[in-house]
Structure formats: structure tokens, C-alpha cells
Amino acid sequence: MTSINQQLVDALGIMVMGMGLVFIFLSILIVGITIVAKFNPIPQPVKPVPGATNTTTAQGLDPKLVAAITSAIHQYRA
Amino acid sequence: MEGLMAFWGETGIAHFTSGQLLMMGVGCLLLYLAIKRGFEPLLLLPIGFGAILANIPNAGFTDEGGLLWYAYHVGIETGIFPLLIFMGVGAMTDFGALIANPKTLLLGAAAQFGIFATLLGAIALNLVPGFEFSMQDAAAIAIIGGADGPTAIFLASKLAPELLGAIAVAAYSYMALVPLIQPPIMKLLTTPAERSIKMEQLREVSKREKILFPLMVVGLTVLFLPAATPLVGMFCLGNLMKESGVVDRLSGTAQNELINIVTIFLGLAVGSKLSAEQFLRIETLGILVLGAVAFSIGTAAGVLMAKLMSKLSGGKVNPLIGAAGVSAVPMAARVVNRVGLEANHQNFLLMHAMGPNVAGVLGSAVAAGVLLAVLG
Structure with a gap:
């Protein structure tokens, strides 16, 4: 009976220590993640400069203009 | 005639013992659960057949x-199979949700209370005549509460090989039963208002953060808990292979072919431990009961911790996500999502629950390391 009591006390000790270690370990990890996040911000996507002609995409063009250019190229090639 | 007698002497019918028949019945039950009910079929099928x-x-x-x-x-005796599986799991795990909300690591830590409380429970069971669990046995049983198959098998193979069959079967069965065991506990400990709390969308995580994470975890393990290195190390190797993006072939092999091959043999080897003389004992019953207790306490501890975080953050955390702190990836997170949807039809908690879910994997590996360091 006493040996079981002794074992229970030991188990309680392992429980307290184990939970403590798990919490300490993961808490340090939280600090680590936070620090890494601070030094590695997400690179912001470069915003196209408004008004700059060379960044205008095909979607930005007037479809009529595109059609006109296409037909002009075709005529030129023919 | 003599030849016939010799043949008869070699048949199974002449040598069956009732225990063996019963264990074949257990094997068939596992096959039924795997095939018909879809309970962790990847493992229960080879275990049952084994x-x-x-x-x-x-x-x-x-x-x-x-x-x-x-x-x-x-x-298994060498611990190689569970470790290879852990590497594959690492290669499949995305820590993005955890890195975006690192506080959820605390939930993964709290849920490990199930493990340590069960350690106490297993020793207390020695008061019942017929049970004689040593501290090592108790630790191996308690790890079922980590809800992590490979970790449980690894620890059992090191601390209590003779109980391995029952522990592995209990661990995988309860992982399959997560959708039945967890929701009542989650609902008991939370109010409908708490369950319908919506959480903020998670921030984006950069690739560099994801690459640095496994390295950081290994670094911490080396410094503070070398006993957990086998588990954590293999897990982080798999994760680094995935996140670095430069060894897609290796990462693909680790999370597909390799883990599949190892799973077949792991299942068979665990099944081989389900022989009548090793399984049909009163201890097995105790292990099954303790496993369920471990699981339930882990879930409850996770939910209570999340409730505390919810109170401290002024209601920004949904307490349900604490239940995902017992690993069982991704089943536990899916259960959280489902219970959350029941309370509020527009509440999708899956990504928020993935944080504590993968934290639980780390937590149970750390807990296993602690138990190995103290009792190994």
C-alpha cells in the first residue's frame, strides 16, 4: 500500500514537471515565432504606378483599340 | 493412414485454442471497423489482418x-517505423496556421494534461487487485491521450513493449472515435454563445517563416529536451523537406510511397502483438478504459484553456478550437469545424483549429520526450 502511495507521489511529480516542461518549451517557441515574424515581413506586392504606360496590361486597353491594332497588323502582314 | 494423421496434426483445426479463436474474432472486428465503418482503415486493416x-x-x-x-x-523494437511515419507526417503538415497565430501552441500544451493525468490514473489503478502497472507501463498507456499513433507506438516500444499491441489498438481506435468522443465534452464545457464566436482571419505567412520554423523547433529540442530528438527531429526533417521547396521528390516520397510502405509493415507488426497470450489479459481492459479517460481529459483541458484565452482576449477566441489540441490531425480540427458550424452556420473554424491541432502533435512529442527522459 505504501509503495502505491509512493508511486502516486512520483506520478504527481512527473505530472507537474511534465506539464511545466511542455508549457515552457512551447512558450519559448511562441517567442521564437514572434521574433522570426517580426524580422520576416510578408513582401508587399509592388503596386503599378498609375499613369505609367509601360505597365498597362492588355486588360486595361480598350477592346476596340485592340481590335483595330490586330486588324492593322493582319493587313500589314498580308 | 499415417500420412493423413500427420496432415491432421498440421491443420489449424487440431491446434486451435479458445484464446486464439477469440483473438481472430478481435482481428475480424478490426477489419469490420476498417472496411465497413471506415475507422482509420489505413492502420486498422493491416493490424486486424496481422x-x-x-x-x-x-x-x-x-x-x-x-x-x-x-x-x-x-x-518497432528499434523504433524505426514510427519515426519514418513521423517524417512523412511532418512532410504533410502545414504549420502556416500555427505560425500565423502562435498563441495556439498553448492549447496544444494544455491538451497534453490528458497524458499526465492518465499517468496518475494508471498508477491509481494498481489499487484494484489484478493490476500491476509499473511507472513505465503507466507512461506508455498515458501517451494514448496524446492521440498520436506513431508517438504512442514509439514510446510503448521503448517503455513497455509487452503492452504495445493493446496500446496501439487503443490509440488508433480512439483516434477513429474522435468524432464521437469529443463533441459531448466540447458542448458540456462551452455555452452556445461561446461556440458561435467568429475568429479573425489569419494573416499570411511568408515562406521564410515556414522554413525557419522546423529549424527553430529542432534547435529548441537540442537545447532543452534531447530525449525528444528522435520524434521531433524526424518530424522537422519531413517538414523542412516540404517547406524548403527544393527537394520536392524527397518530400513527395516521404509523404506518399515511404509512409505507405511503412504503414503496411507497422500495421502487420502491431497486429502480431495481438496474440492471445499477450492480449487476453485484464491489463488490456484497463488500457482501453485509461485510453478513453486520457482522451477525454485532454479534450477538456484544451477547451478549458481556450476558454481562458477567450476571456483574456475579450472574446476573440472560440473555445472550441482548444479541443483540437489533442493531435489526431486533421480529424480533431474537422470535428471543431463541425461543432462550430452547428452553433453558427457561417462560422468556419477549420483553419483556426489547425493551429492547435499541429501544436498538439508537437506537444505530444515533447511530452513523450519528457516521459522518456524521466523513465527511459
């Missing part, structure tokens, strides 16, 4: 030199 093979009289499958004996000797 249990049938291991109980065939005169087959010699589990004797020294037999296939199952080798599978156990090479893969």
Missing part, C-alpha cells in the same frame, strides 16, 4: 525468423 495471422496455430509467422517477427524486430 492479428488473424498472428493467431494461426503452427504458422510460425510470429516465431523467430517469421515475417511478422522480423517486421516487429526490425521496425
